Amino acid sequence: MSVLLPKTDAAPPPARRRFFDWRAWVVAVTLLVAVGLSILLGARHQAQQAFFGMRLFPLKAAYDFELRGSDAQPVRLDQLHGKVVLFLFGFTHCANVCPTSLTNLAQVYQALRPEERKQIQVIFISVDPGRDNAQTLQEYTTSFDPSFVGLTGTKQAIDQTVQAYGGSYQFVPGSSGAANDYSVDHSAYAYLINRSGMLELLYDNEKLTNIDRMVGDIRAVLREQ
Amino acid sequence: MTSNKHGQPSSPLKDRGHNLSPVICHLSWGSFQQLSYGMPKLLPLSRSFCWVFVLFFASTGLTFAGDQPSIQVERPWMRAVPNAMDVTAVYMTIVNNGATSARLVGGATGLAESVEPMVTTKEGQGLKQVVGMKKVDALEIPPHGKLVLEPNGNHLMVMGLKQHPKEGDQIDFTIKLEPGDQELHLKIPVSKTPVK
Numbered sequence: 001m002s003v004l005l006p007k008t009d010a011a012p013p014p015a016r017r018r019f020f021d022w023r024a025w026v027v028a029v030t031l032l033v034a035v036g037l038s039i040l041l042g043a044r045h046q047a048q049q050a051f052f053g054m055r056l057f058p059l060k061a062a063y064d065f066e067l068r069g070s071d072a073q074p075v076r077l078d079q080l081h082g083k084v085v086l087f088l089f090g091f092t093h094c095a096n097v098c099p100t101s102l103t104n105l106a107q108v109y110q111a112l113r114p115e116e117r118k119q120i121q122v123i124f125i126s127v128d129p130g131r132d133n134a135q136t137l138q139e140y141t142t143s144f145d146p147s148f149v150g151l152t153g154t155k156q157a158i159d160q161t162v163q164a165y166g167g168s169y170q171f172v173p174g175s176s177g178a179a180n181d182y183s184v185d186h187s188a189y190a191y192l193i194n195r196s197g198m199l200e201l202l203y204d205n206e207k208l209t210n211i212d213r214m215v216g217d218i219r220a221v222l223r224e225q
Numbered sequence: 226m227t228s229n230k231h232g233q234p235s236s237p238l239k240d241r242g243h244n245l246s247p248v249i250c251h252l253s254w255g256s257f258q259q260l261s262y263g264m265p266k267l268l269p270l271s272r273s274f275c276w277v278f279v280l281f282f283a284s285t286g287l288t289f290a291g292d293q294p295s296i297q298v299e300r301p302w303m304r305a306v307p308n309a310m311d312v313t314a315v316y317m318t319i320v321n322n323g324a325t326s327a328r329l330v331g332g333a334t335g336l337a338e339s340v341e342p343m344v345t346t347k348e349g350q351g352l353k354q355v356v357g358m359k360k361v362d363a364l365e366i367p368p369h370g371k372l373v374l375e376p377n378g379n380h381l382m383v384m385g386l387k388q389h390p391k392e393g394d395q396i397d398f399t400i401k402l403e404p405g406d407q408e409l410h411l412k413i414p415v416s417k418t419p420v421k
Contacts, residue, residue, distance in 0.1 A: 183358060
């Protein structure tokens with residue numbers, strides 16, 4: 001052992017260095033590939049996440065509701081085929097969330113260029129036909145933007161529409177006990193239907209406050225085929 | 226916090242302004258003598274001058290941290306609504322500079338029948354989530370804290386509107402606070418969008 005030791009000491013270093021160099025290359029190449037892949041995958045992920053709203057997948061045809069317009073004439077969603085439709089549920093005795101959402105949508109609408117506006121329709125659907133008649137609804141919705149449309153209908157038509165979009169609402173009695181003193185808890189999403197009539201994006205009332213991102217989404221949807 | 230005997234005193238002391246009092250009480254006598262910001266040669270401060278200094282800041286501290294809640298209202302506004310509506314909401318930020326908690330219990334205006342504090346409620350998950358509002362007896366304004374009334378959140382609901390002021394109008398509005406049945410009379414703007 002004591003005789004061999006100097007020999008083994010002298011021989012290994014060059015061999016070990018070569019071995020180390022080879023390993024270093026493998027590690028470097030592996031790292032490069034990993035970084036490259038993660039950047040690529042990250043970019044793809046970002047592309048999928050590019051929408052600010054919650055994107056539905058797979059897209060499905062939007063339920064073709066039929067409700068009453070301000071002139072009490074029936075309005076069907078299908079009549080707006082070719083336009084991007086943004087609609088939300090609410091009621092005009094709503095003091096906070098509904099006017100906030102409609103004000104935000106009006107700001108989004110006014111931030112768009114005139115040629116883009118022609119391709120957008122904002123609709124407010126009242127789930128409270130007992131207190132919201134056609135005239136009230138018309139005055140209410142157009143106060144946010146003259147182009148906005150208010151719709152309502154029979155309880156059956158409203159329930160079918162709310163259900164078809166996965167939403168919900170319920171009447172909550174007020175403190176006075178009077179028959180017309182009640183509030184309505186309701187879905188506070190805005191539903192975006194693209195020009196092909198597919199329900200594509202959802203926004204909760206908090207998201208609607210981000211005007212720039214909303215405008216970005218609408219422009220992206222308008223660019224779609 | 227301590228200063229270097231040979232160089233300049235540490236600068237954070239200079240910028241703290243009125244909040245210095247607790248800091249100063251804990252500083253050593255040595256650091257006091259060096260409160261001559263940025264001067265190459267230190268001016269000797271007399272011991273009595275330092276005590277005046279300490280008492281001054283201690284008294285300002287007392288003013289701000291008294292027993293009574295000290296209330297300040299920021300950016301109040303009422304939402305302009307069309308004539309078809311008989312309800313609206315008032316928003317503001319209420320700052321409590323006092324050491325005890327205060328409560329917003331209501332409000333009043335000649336334009337409407339009643340004003341009630343409300344919280345926004347969320348029930349359920351995902352698509353089935355419903356948003357609503359609920360009347361509460363009071364909204365707390367924590368000591369050294371604030372209560373934010375804002376669109377989509379807590380608010381003062383104005384019910385039974387008799388008049389519909391337009392955007393740009395100013396209205397008289399009173400908020401009611403406890404403890405002590407205090408009333409704060411405000412002139413607040415009417416606007417369609419939040420007041421900056």
